[in-house]
Amino acid sequence: MNKYRSHNCNELNKSHVGKKVLLSGWINKIRDHGNLLFLDLRDNYGITQCIIDNENKNFSKIEKIQLETVISINGKVLDRSTETINKEIKTGEIEVSIESFNILGTCKELPMPIFSDQEYAEEIRLKYRFLDLRRKKIHENIILRSKVISFIRNEMSNLGFLEFQTPILTSSSPEGARDFLVPSRLNPGKFYALPQAPQQFKQLIMVSGFDKYFQIAPCFRDEDARADRSPGEFYQLDLEMSFVEQEDVFNVVEKLLISTFKKFSNKKLMFNKFPKITYSDALLKYGSDKPDLRNPLIINDITDIFTREDVSFEIFKKLVKTGSRVRCIVTKSTQDKPRSFFDNIDKWAKDQGASGLAYFTIEESDEIFAKGPIGKFFSREALEKIMEKTQAKVGDSVFLACDKQKELEKITSLARDKIAKDLDLIDENIFAFCWVIDYPMFERDEQTNKIEFSHNPFSMPQGDIGKINFEKPLDILAYQYDIVCNGIELSSGAIRNHIPELMYKLFSIAGYDKKQVDEKFSGMINALSYGAPPHGGIAPGIDRIVMLLANEKNIREVTMFPMNQNAQDLMMDAPSNVSENQLKELSLLLKLKK
RNA sequence: GGGGGUGUAGCUCAGUUGGUUAGAGCGAUCGCCUGUCACGCGAUAGGUCGAGGGUUCGAGUCCCUUCACUCCCGCCA
Numbered sequence: 001m002n003k004y005r006s007h008n009c010n011e012l013n014k015s016h017v018g019k020k021v022l023l024s025g026w027i028n029k030i031r032d033h034g035n036l037l038f039l040d041l042r043d044n045y046g047i048t049q050c051i052i053d054n055e056n057k058n059f060s061k062i063e064k065i066q067l068e069t070v071i072s073i074n075g076k077v078l079d080r081s082t083e084t085i086n087k088e089i090k091t092g093e094i095e096v097s098i099e100s101f102n103i104l105g106t107c108k109e110l111p112m113p114i115f116s117d118q119e120y121a122e123e124i125r126l127k128y129r130f131l132d133l134r135r136k137k138i139h140e141n142i143i144l145r146s147k148v149i150s151f152i153r154n155e156m157s158n159l160g161f162l163e164f165q166t167p168i169l170t171s172s173s174p175e176g177a178r179d180f181l182v183p184s185r186l187n188p189g190k191f192y193a194l195p196q197a198p199q200q201f202k203q204l205i206m207v208s209g210f211d212k213y214f215q216i217a218p219c220f221r222d223e224d225a226r227a228d229r230s231p232g233e234f235y236q237l238d239l240e241m242s243f244v245e246q247e248d249v250f251n252v253v254e255k256l257l258i259s260t261f262k263k264f265s266n267k268k269l270m271f272n273k274f275p276k277i278t279y280s281d282a283l284l285k286y287g288s289d290k291p292d293l294r295n296p297l298i299i300n301d302i303t304d305i306f307t308r309e310d311v312s313f314e315i316f317k318k319l320v321k322t323g324s325r326v327r328c329i330v331t332k333s334t335q336d337k338p339r340s341f342f343d344n345i346d347k348w349a350k351d352q353g354a355s356g357l358a359y360f361t362i363e364e365s366d367e368i369f370a371k372g373p374i375g376k377f378f379s380r381e382a383l384e385k386i387m388e389k390t391q392a393k394v395g396d397s398v399f400l401a402c403d404k405q406k407e408l409e410k411i412t413s414l415a416r417d418k419i420a421k422d423l424d425l426i427d428e429n430i431f432a433f434c435w436v437i438d439y440p441m442f443e444r445d446e447q448t449n450k451i452e453f454s455h456n457p458f459s460m461p462q463g464d465i466g467k468i469n470f471e472k473p474l475d476i477l478a479y480q481y482d483i484v485c486n487g488i489e490l491s492s493g494a495i496r497n498h499i500p501e502l503m504y505k506l507f508s509i510a511g512y513d514k515k516q517v518d519e520k521f522s523g524m525i526n527a528l529s530y531g532a533p534p535h536g537g538i539a540p541g542i543d544r545i546v547m548l549l550a551n552e553k554n555i556r557e558v559t560m561f562p563m564n565q566n567a568q569d570l571m572m573d574a575p576s577n578v579s580e581n582q583l584k585e586l587s588l589l590l591k592l593k594k
Numbered sequence: 595g596g597g598g599g600u601g602u603a604g605c606u607c608a609g610u611u612g613g614u615u616a617g618a619g620c621g622a623u624c625g626c627c628u629g630u631c632a633c634g635c636g637a638u639a640g641g642u643c644g645a646g647g648g649u650u651c652g653a654g655u656c657c658c659u660u661c662a663c664u665c666c667c668g669c670c671a
Binding site for chain 2: 029031032033034035036037038040047049051053054066067080081083084086088089092109110111112113115116117118119120121122123124173174175176177178196197199221222223224226227229351352353410452453454455456457458459492564565566
């Protein structure tokens with residue numbers, strides 16, 4: 001027999017009564033009754049109550065042990081009397097009478113309790129992550145993550161995908177996020193970059209003829225953190241397929257996500273076939289390219305109304321004349337909501353930096369009229385027109401915002417969330433997936449006024465390649481798509497451009513000449529000219545998938561050893577200083593800002 | 595880079611209009627307790643009120659600066 005344990009802490013039940021057992025684990029809790037003591041022993045699998053009384057010579061020794069000490073216990077399994085059965089734990093029908101014990105690992109006074117549902121400051125949780133990870137909730141989250149990943153691996157293999165590793169030390173690319181750089185000792189003055197995603201490698205794998213690839217790939221981007229975005233590194237289910245069209249990728253990913261979410265969550269799926277929303281529709285109806293479809297509120301554009309003679313809301317009319325637009329959100333049957341409901345939302349909008357949200361409620365006595373601070377500015381005909389455009393009915397309220405398109409999208413999108421929350425319109429027990437499709441190939445940078453790739457420069461433009469109008473680059477759509485779930489962007493992907501001439505052409509629109517493309521993307525562009533198959537793929541974010549499945553709002557709750565918001569690892573003390581000698585070997589000199 | 599929130603005992607927090615010696619629960623230490631499962635009871639120790647400066651007879655509390663953590667904006671092909 002193993003010298004540490006004969007059973008795990010979740011294993012023993014009535015059938016073991018009378019048996020001698022050996023258990024090892026952490027002391028989760030001690031309840032000391034003076035001459036009788038209960039000790040909850042915990043391991044990865046569960047908890048077993050152990051018991052000892054003062055007739056045992058070890059009694060006084062065991063009374064003195066710190067919680068979280070690791071011990072092994074020799075004892076006998078006892079039946080519990082009916083009234084002492086604990087239904088909360090799997091081993092609650094029995095207990096182990098301690099005959100002897102051994103201390104395997106001592107424990108100092110704890111900086112934070114393990115056995116507690118209390119919330120703790122992240123600083124202390126991250127510094128003592130190894131203790132934090134012993135706690136039930138996060139321990140289970142991390143186990144869930146492991147199970148999800150192995151399930152996905154299995155499914156991908158079954159679907160005929162091959163798993164490959166790609167380099168971690170690679171070259172810096174000019175597009176996209178900030179790179180993490182690694183100085184090269186053997187090539188003084190030169191740097192590797194950690195991959196932001198294995199984008200070029202996976203395309204090269206297709207050119208190499210492997211047909212279907214996937215990888216649970218680490219990705220590194222040196223950008224600031226958010227609740228749903230780790231600083232530094234995260235994982236994607238990176239996949240790529242040859243000889244496919246957009247629909248083929250959709251079919252694979254939909255199947256995978258549906259089976260994963262059905263297996264690991266009890267929440268309902270709102271759609272068994274993911275709806276497809278075009279990028280431009282998403283921005284109009286939801287103000288965002290990551291709409292939360294659990295939220296029934298829809299944004300409508302009613303700019304036209306404010307060019308009418310019988311509308312006298314001069315502030316908006318004036319703004320509309322100078323190119324602003326007016327969009328609104330209709331809330332159903334809110335005529336009886338108190339004034340404070342509306343004013344709170346207006347105040348909230350002002351706090352968000354907008355000029356506020358105007359509102360009125362549609363009512364009817366002899367005829368239809370608008371009630372509220374700005375109601376008097378609308379004629380009956382104008383109101384009817386608004387009702388027709390927005391499907392609003394008597395008793396509904398209309399919230400309006402007026403601004404330049406981009407700002408307007410932002411505030412209406414936020415307002416959509418805010419109002420839905422206030423009205424409790426979002427069903428938390430649902431996953432609402434959708435595809436966002438037809439992204440534009442290019443967009444204009446507002447500051448520099450330059451044309452830039454809006455997403456991935458390697459995406460294939462839509463339409464007949466011979467007939468694309470390159471004179472109007474902003475009108476070119478790409479076979480570029482995202483998956484969104486509950487307002488969280490889960491992945492983005494594309495059918496790739498495998499035609500070198502077309503690639504040069506598109507890069508030239510974004511301001512890169514042939515030489516620059518050859519330099520920056522030498523591996524890729526070279527490979528594409530040696531017989532590249534049409535191919536495409538996508539890369540769902542693993543951390544966010546697990547976050548949704550674990551019902552967590554913060555990505556650190558599903559990350560084993562996360563960094564804090566300033567990209568520091570408080571446990572390992574990274575990043576840290578390095579010696580002069582290390583710098584010298586790398587031909588580096590520090591020039592720190594004061 | 596910008597905005598919001600938080601910072602008081604090892605941990606979680608309370609602390610009124612500025613007023614005597616800054617409190618509670620958990621944890622720790624010591625004692626009592628033979629059926630608990632958030633065991634119970636009693637006692638003890640534990641504080642640079644994040645830091646620095648200012649106003650004041652007097653600051654945990656008001657003002658300024660600064661630091662840390664966090665949420666958001668920017669950023670994230």
